[in-house]
Amino acid sequence: MKRECYIKILQRAAKANGGKIRYKKYNDQNYTPSATTISTFFGSWTKAL
DSSP states (O other): OOHHHHHHHHHHHHHHTTTOOOHHHHHHTTOSSOHHHHHHHHSSHHHHO
């Protein structure tokens, strides 16, 4: 998956959760791809945001 796709997914998740999305909240809501996949791709969850 491309970087832009991950960013769009994170933006949608953040919008659905009041503008911010935390790792645990993302995982708890069963978004796809998983928070682990996104963290691995970017190097960390913080870098992904």
